[in-house]
Amino acid sequence: MINNRLIALLPDLASFILIVNEGSFTAAAKLLDVTPSALSKLITRLEKALSVKLFERTTRSLIITPAGQKVYDQALLMVNAAQQAIELSTSDHTEASGSITVAAPEAFLNSVLQPLVLPFLAQYPEIELRLRVADGQFDLLRDRIDIAFKLTDKPDENLVLKEIAQTHLRLCASPNYIQQQGMPNHPTDLVNHQCLYLAETERDHIWDFFKDDEFHSVSVHGRYAVNHSQMRLSGVKNGLGIGIFHDFVIADALKSGDVVEVLSGWTLKSNYHGAIAMQYSQTKYMPARVRAFIDFAIEHLQKKLAH
Incomplete structure (x- = not known):
């Protein structure tokens, strides 16, 4: 239910996400073109409105609290939904343009994905591709990853799964x-x-x-x-x-x-065996750039990895 209280909190929650992602008030303040003290007051206001402590603050570090982490996770869902709404009214939804972030284990990225980079970028000149080595645990929403490749027999049940091949x-x-x-x-x-x-x-x-x-x-x-x-x-x-x-x-x-x-x-x-799984978040309105990479990867990788 939308009310005045919720509307008032939305900008503060978005700023809170940025502070967590950047790791400090100073870094986030530079991006927002405000002072660190203004962001500090914003967080104090948000903590009072939510009746939770979001950060443990010291002179050298900013540590999110368990309650703050829960607020962050829910706020991130909100921001991503808002991003999807924006894309519906722009060419991002229908045209393959903009940036995408793809994460994969080092061995797979180096041996399998790396040779596909130039052909993909040549076919989609308006897409900016960001590859990230990710061998451990990660969260797509929190880590701002569009598509993840995993070598596992236990894929994430909360994500869409496209099994490319088996690996041994x-x-x-x-x-x-x-x-x-x-x-x-x-x-x-x-x-x-x-x-x-x-x-x-x-x-x-x-x-x-x-x-x-x-x-x-x-x-x-x-x-x-x-x-x-x-x-x-x-x-x-x-x-x-x-x-x-x-x-x-x-x-x-x-x-x-x-x-x-x-x-x-x-x-x-070992920890890295089973399916070569490509996973991404479930969404009814997928940006064209993400769909372009998924289709390209399925077509080329299944041929490349066929035994």
Whole structure:
């Protein structure tokens, strides 16, 4: 129900979102062309109107409170809905123009999406494309992301899902390494080998193997660990050990013979396996620029990743 109180709060809520996104009153004030003290008074007024504390303020930091986070999440939905309403009355809705932000894990962005950038921008000269590496958890609305690619068997149920393909993990080593150290015949043999893993989380050095009804969880070790797929691949090619890769990362190296597959009869699982999922927010009125990228990606990626 729209009333005078709600109308009065709308500008303050929009300013509150900007302050959270920018991380400080000073940064937000520059964008709004007002003083930081004016924004501080605005937040005090908003806190009084909502009867909640939005920020914990110190001389060095501005930390959103749990209650403030809830207000932010709801206010963000409001702002995004307003943006959609604006686009309905502009060419943004019918013409492929403006900016879009696409997030993807580093390995997928580098190996799969990067080659599509120039063809996409050439086909849609009025679109500004922003690619963002996002390997961890993120929120599309909060992080202002239009489309996200995820490598997962548990896609976000609150978002639209377009499954592009399936991805699998491969263990690979250089022929020279295998010649010197021998080919592992069983997952437990890996404890006697140098292994390159991601080193992102405490469990990245534990590799889970499945084969029929058999399961083995192996704690591997190695002198070199890196969460960058191309650096890890370079290390493997140069004989530093056995590395873990997505199939789309390692395909060319396998084809050229620079690396050989290890334990090919086993299924290896981690946090990044399953579907290559393209996800985006459900909306009845999707901007043409977002639809253009979705259609382009589906057409080109399904061909590229077909096995």
